[in-house]
Amino acid sequence: MTPHKIALIPGDGIGVDVTDAAVRVLQVAASRFGFALQTTRFDWSCETYLATGRMMPEDGIETLRGFDAIYLGAVGWPATVPDSVSLHGLLLPIRKAFDQYANIRPHRLLPGVTGPLRADGFDILCIRENTEGEYSGAGGRVHQGTGNEVAVETAIFTRKGVERILRFGFEQARARRKHLTSVTKSNAQRHSMVFWDEVTREVAADYPDVTVSMMHIDAMTAKMVMAPQDLDVIVASNLFGDILTDLGAAIQGGLGFAASANICPDRGNPSMFEPVHGSAPDIAGKNIANPIAAIWSGAMMLDHLGEAQAATAVMAAIEGATGKGVGIRPGSHGTAAITAAVLEALA
Ligand code: IPM
Ligand code: MN
Numbered sequence: 001m002t003p004h005k006i007a008l009i010p011g012d013g014i015g016v017d018v019t020d021a022a023v024r025v026l027q028v029a030a031s032r033f034g035f036a037l038q039t040t041r042f043d044w045s046c047e048t049y050l051a052t053g054r055m056m057p058e059d060g061i062e063t064l065r066g067f068d069a070i071y072l073g074a075v076g077w078p079a080t081v082p083d084s085v086s087l088h089g090l091l092l093p094i095r096k097a098f099d100q101y102a103n104i105r106p107h108r109l110l111p112g113v114t115g116p117l118r119a120d121g122f123d124i125l126c127i128r129e130n131t132e133g134e135y136s137g138a139g140g141r142v143h144q145g146t147g148n149e150v151a152v153e154t155a156i157f158t159r160k161g162v163e164r165i166l167r168f169g170f171e172q173a174r175a176r177r178k179h180l181t182s183v184t185k186s187n188a189q190r191h192s193m194v195f196w197d198e199v200t201r202e203v204a205a206d207y208p209d210v211t212v213s214m215m216h217i218d219a220m221t222a223k224m225v226m227a228p229q230d231l232d233v234i235v236a237s238n239l240f241g242d243i244l245t246d247l248g249a250a251i252q253g254g255l256g257f258a259a260s261a262n263i264c265p266d267r268g269n270p271s272m273f274e275p276v277h278g279s280a281p282d283i284a285g286k287n288i289a290n291p292i293a294a295i296w297s298g299a300m301m302l303d304h305l306g307e308a309q310a311a312t313a314v315m316a317a318i319e320g321a322t323g324k325g326v327g328i329r330p331g332s333h334g335t336a337a338i339t340a341a342v343l344e345a346l347a
Contacts, residue, residue: 001034001035001036003035003036003037003038004035004036004037004038004068004069004305004307005038005040005066005067005068005069006037006038006039006040006067006068006069006070006071006301007039007040007042007063007064007067007069007070007071007270008023008039008040008041008042008071009041009042009044009070009071009072009073009090010041010043010045010072010073011044011045011072011073011074011075011076011090011279012045012046012047012073012074012075012076012077012086012279012281012284013074013076013077013278013279013280013281013283013284014073014074014277014279014280014283014284014285014288014289015045015072015073015074015075015279016073016284016285017073017284017285017287017289017291017335018073018074018275018277018289018290018291018293018294018295018335019071019072019073019294021291021294021295021335021336021338021339022071022291022294022295022297022298023039023071023298024339024343025295025298025314025317025339025342025343025346026295026298026301026302026314028343028346028347029302029307029310029313029314029346030307030310032310032313032346033307033309033310033313035307035310039071040067042056042060042063044056044057044060044090045075045077045090046075046076046077046080046081046086047077049081049085049086049089050080050081054089055075055085055086055089055090056089056090060090061093061094061097061098064094064098064270065098065269065270067270068270068305069270069271069272069273069301069304069305070094070270070271070272070273071272071273071274071297071298071301072091072094072272072273072274073274073275073279073294074274074275074277074278074279074280075087075090075091075278075279076278076279076281077279077281078281079281091274092135094262094272095130095131095262095272096131097269098262098264098269098270098271098272099131099264099268099269100130100131100262100263100264100269100271100272101129101130101131101132101161101164101165101168101263101264101265102127102128102129102130102165102168102261102262102263102264102265103127103128103129103130103241103245103260103261103262103263104125104126104127104128104172104260104261104263104300105125105126105128105241105245105248105249105258105259105260105276106123106124106125106126106259106296107122107123107124107125107126107228107245107248107249107251107252107258108122108123108124108252109122109252109253110252110253110257110292110318110319110322110323110328111319111322111323112322112323112324112325112328113252113253113257113322113328114253114328115250115251115252115253116250116251116253117225117228117251119227119228119229119251121229122228122229122231122251123177123232124224124228124231124232124233124234124248125172125176125232125233125234126233126234126236126241126244126245126248127165127168127169127172127233127234127235127236127241128236128237128238128240128241128242128244128245129161129162129165129235129236129237129238129241130238130241130262131161131238132156132157132158132161132238133155133156133157133161133192133237133238133239134153134155134237134238134239135238135239135242136154136155136156138153138154138156139151139152139153139154140152155192155237155239157192157195157196157237159199162195162196162199163199163202163203164265165235166182166199166200166203166235167203167206168235168265169182169233169234169235170203170204170206170207170210170233172233173207173210173232173233174207174209174210176232176233177232178209178210178211178232179210179211179212179213179231179232179233180204180207180210180211180212180213180232180233180234180235181212181213181214181215181220181231181232181233181234181235182196182197182200182212182213182214182215182235182236183215183216183217183220183234183235183236183237183240183241183244184196184197184200184214184215184216184217185216185217185218185240186214186216187216196237197214200212200214200235217236217240217243217244220234220236220240220244221243221244221247224244224247224248224251225247225251228251245258245260245276246258246276249276249277253328254290254330255275255276255277255278255293256277256289256290256292256293256327256330257290257292257293257296258275258276258277258293259275259276259293259294259296259297259299259300260273260274260275260276260297260300261273261297261300261301261304262274263304271301271304273297273298273300273301273304274297275293275294275296275297276293277289277293287334287335287336288331288334288335289335290327290330290335290338291327291335291338291339291342292318292321292322292327292338292342295314295318295339295342296314296315296318298314299311299312299314299315299318302314313346314342314346316345317342317343317345317346318342318345320341320342320345321338321341321342321344321345324341326338326341327341
């Protein structure tokens with residue numbers, strides 16, 4: 001039996017708390033379903049940055065290349081390291097170097113969880129472009145510190161990048177309820193988003209079984225609040241998807257339930273799995289963080305590794321715990337109690 005080699009990067013803050021919880025659950029799932037997860041832990045974090053001047057070693061990407069998947073807790077400790085340094089030193093280079101262009105974020109209510117909306121029958125899969133667009137990093141500043149200062153941040157949309165994320169979205173829609181909403185803003189952004197719409201129509205022609213809507217980002221935020229049950233798969237650019245997935249987290253009951261996968265679909269590089277919530281320094285190490293988003297992200301990792309049955313069992317265990325009222329409201333249960341309830345449901 002060849003073990004799955006997993007690089008663990010707990011990172012900062014509650015990233016450490018929830019990674020420990022997720023790994024415990026995943027290891028139990030592995031032994032129950034007869035496979036092995038061989039984990040290697042890397043202490044890359046803001047603490048590492050303060051000690052060494054780098055978030056990860058110079059050969060960090062090369063080191064990660066040898067793994068089947070990467071599991072990441074959270075990155076950021078803004079009191080000592082600016083987020084613009086820590087994120088660009090660890091999380092973002094991994095997404096880009098490994099061409100993890102599809103950021104997948106599921107938004108639905110777990111049993112027992114009441115979100116802020118009256119609607120409860122929604123099941124949305126947000127596919128966020130993860131390597132280019134508004135977060136390409138192209139730009140610069142001139143005349144810094146003067147009254148003539150200029151900052152430019154150029155969004156880059158390539159045919160290759162736009163086409164592949166839409167194609168990925170259509171594949172997901174085909175495997176689900178066969179509806180795709182392409183998030184645009186072509187009424188105002190007449191170059192990039194008009195192009196995005198054109199590519200949407202072109203790719204849609206290859207998927208006649210999938211119905212397509214195009215919706216402007218502003219209307220989309222209203223839709224997600226007023227009628228989320230009408231949505232199935234959403235495909236959005238990097239910035240739009242970033243914003244919509246925090247909204248998605250909110251309607252599913254909060255960031256403690258928001259899981260994500262950064263996928264390199266051709267599997268030429270390892271993919272990375274991480275909860276959406278971030279490092280939450282104020283509650284770090286206090287047995288407060290909800291590990292459900294982290295465990296759910298772990299289930300997505302198992303699925304990606306071909307362990308579909310184990311992934312399904314972990315999801316069922318999460319649902320078993322929340323169905324009994326465990327972890328469904330902030331403060332109702334600690335990290336340890338929620339993890340124990342998931343483990344019990346898995347046993
Ligand atoms: C997320 C986060 C990151 C992003 C930040 C921390 C750079 O907000 O994963 O959604 O924008 O991608
Ligand atoms: Mn975000």
